[in-house]
Amino acid sequence: MSPLPPSLSADPAVSLPVPTCTVVLVGMMGAGKTTVGRRLAQVCRLPFVDADAEIERAAGCTIPEIFSRHGEAYFRAGERRVIERLIKGPPCILATGGGAWMDAQTRRLVRKHAVSIWLRAPVHVLLRRVQGRGGRPLLAQGSPEEVMTRLVGVRYPVYAEADIIIDCGDETVEQGVQRVRETLAEYQHPQKVPVALTQHSYDVLVGPDLISRAGAWVAPYLRQKRVVVITDDTVAALHLPRLLLSFQETGIQADVISVAGGEESKSLQCYGDVMTRLLSLGIERGTTIVALGGGVVGDLAGFVAATALRGIPFIQIPTTLLAQVDSSVGGKTGINSPSGKNLIGAFHQPIIVLADNSALATLPRRQRIAGYAEIVKSGLIADPDLFAWCETNGRSVLDGDPAALAEAVRRACTFKAAVVAADEREQAKLNGRALLNLGHTFGHALEAELGYDGRLLHGEGVSIGLHLAMALSVQLGYAPVEDLSRLDAHLRSLGMPVSFDWFDIPFSAQILLDHMTRDKKMQDGKISFVLLHGIGKAFTSRDVPMDTVRNLLINEGCKP
The missing domain is CATH 3.40.50.300 (P-loop containing nucleotide triphosphate hydrolases)
Structure with a gap:
């Protein structure tokens, strides 16, 4: 039973x-x-x-x-x-x-x-x-x-x-x-994680089979019973029929716009195509956008919702572990430009998030690894108990155990909700929402160098970035080397990428630094790094010498 x-x-x-x-x-x-x-x-x-x-x-x-x-x-x-x-x-x-x-x-x-x-x-x-x-x-x-x-x-x-x-x-x-x-x-009632913001609050529902009953969960939040589902071709084949059936039984009219899977869909060209198709449907300001898919679909659909008719309601139904614990919560939406990742975007909060753990059963292990890196990140930032939980339960999460996945998503969303509530638009000068970028400065640089071509998933880049951020913190004398060893041991025990030994191609330290200088978190010409005093003790710094970063990258296996 x-x-x-x-x-x-x-x-x-x-x-x-x-x-x-x-x-x-x-x-x-x-x-x-x-x-x-x-x-x-x-x-x-x-x-x-x-x-x-x-x-x-x-x-x-x-x-x-x-x-x-x-x-x-x-x-x-x-x-x-x-x-x-x-x-x-x-x-x-x-x-x-x-x-x-x-x-x-x-x-x-x-x-x-x-x-x-x-x-x-x-x-x-x-x-x-x-x-x-x-x-x-x-x-x-x-x-x-x-x-x-x-x-x-x-x-x-x-x-x-x-x-x-x-x-x-x-x-x-x-x-x-x-x-x-x-x-x-x-029957298992979904667990509810509230995201309480100054001017807008919403719930993240975590539980099984939420897609099959999505119409029942979202109907109370709709201004009118009309939605446009934005998804990708792969996710549509797996989950779209159940979602549309749930809308049909609750009397919700639904149109569908599907895009190609992958980071390429977070482009200005794809955004323009989706917007044209959306407007041709004769949407109104009460029409709601539903994002069904991973982080790419969520970011794209959220930005479309933020800009169509100067902003229409938006629902997230993330289908990957990465999206459930990270991109679907917090209201960051955006697309990529040739100059870098997520440089075109807006803050646009959803009205509800349905994190269906049953959808994670269709994910390959690599996708679960990519999402799990963000959970580890949350523990490293300010929740040492979460990191310890990961050390005990991480293998069950990556093996797809439903109970472990549900608890991991709940814990990670609870952590992120608290951070977002305290600094919704990342305006705190010190140690606010920017802490969620731990590992991302390095990870985004790797993704940019590989051209977002799928060889490195976002979460895999974050996994490597977590190691590099902790290693940089040790090198600068902020964190104890024992915490670096503990982090690396956990990541390697689960077969997660830790450093450049993950790749069979060389990287240039200088080129990676160049990518970092095009990051949207630059201020006054300085790169903002999230560093650690140890596990659960993250902080931001703009005073990291670039020579130190360069030397770290070279010591980790990059060519100059």
Whole structure:
């Protein structure tokens, strides 16, 4: 059995866990919310509450009478108040009326305090179950089949925002209850990492199968139910069908723009082509860009979102470990120029990030290594406990263990969120967000020298850059040599690149220095280096002698 989500705990008297928070059943009339809910409550030894019965008790009259006397709007407001009181109380199994979930405020309350389950059934099953029953004021407004079909068309895309969807048909009550319990046992609510900024905040959701339910997670954040997905051809083949299906079931209109994979797509030419295609779709300022892919797609799509119509909403769905722990969090977007990497860009924060750990299962080990370097970097900067965690769990992360990957992403995102919140636009003069560039000055120079042709992934360049930054810190007398040995031992034990012995081609120290001088972090003609006083003790410096850097590069294997 899958690990229990935080909302569940084991009941020794039965073979499946029981809820420790309220379970809210949503769906159309006839879906079985009351029948299944009563039996589920008995099995789980929890109270069963019928929201409609509670409403009638509070109002002192029947629901048809409330509709007749006061109208639907009055009824929905009272319904929301009753549901809020119930879900904030002791755990129970709560069956709601068919229209309750259509209220946006009710949905927000349930998401915050409970677990929601949509019991989905086809129209013919619903009609058969409600046939001959009274007290259905909505079905009295015309042909029951026509009314039910119309309601299903309106409500099902909203019901699809529930945490869990269970299809119902002709199974027995016991079979339905068993399916609900099994699904609850397997359900893992995403872990939430908040990114709290001065003028804008958003969440990074970390968990399995988020792409399959992306429509449900993003729908509450959309200004209009229209998105444009920007992805690359490789990622589209792997993940796009599931994403589009999730949008379809939640009533979100989606267009797709796909680009070639690789760093070449972060070019002015590709940016112009994507922008032309985007504008030809007749987008509005409420249209949202969804980036589905790795760091290249995220950077490109984010910059497109930042500049189209002077800025439109943006969602990140990173599919690589590198993108999940680094580029998808923090709002840096941009493209490359012939003069250097990411020299054209903007700060444009997403409205939500979905870090789907299941997507990482498709990655080759090399891609996981590239992302893992950024996790190690976070520990080196200011989190020695994270670095120690990496020493213990790094092999499991690179082997693709789902639990280790999820925890690594959560820890790295939590660290980066704190750094970004303190210095969103990298304006701190000392030791702010610029610390996240640890290893990048060296790594970007290597990438530029190789022409971003794929021989060196960004994360591999960072891995080498981490070694070089620590080695430079040791050479300058800032860091103890023991920490350099500890870092190198960890990287080499996992088969990660550490220095120029990774390559079978020579590098020129002078040419690499020239690349560094074109870095966007130059100020007053001086290169900014992120150095270390040791593991977890990073700082920035603009007073590093270039001769010292040159000598380091030569000692590491570069030619002059």
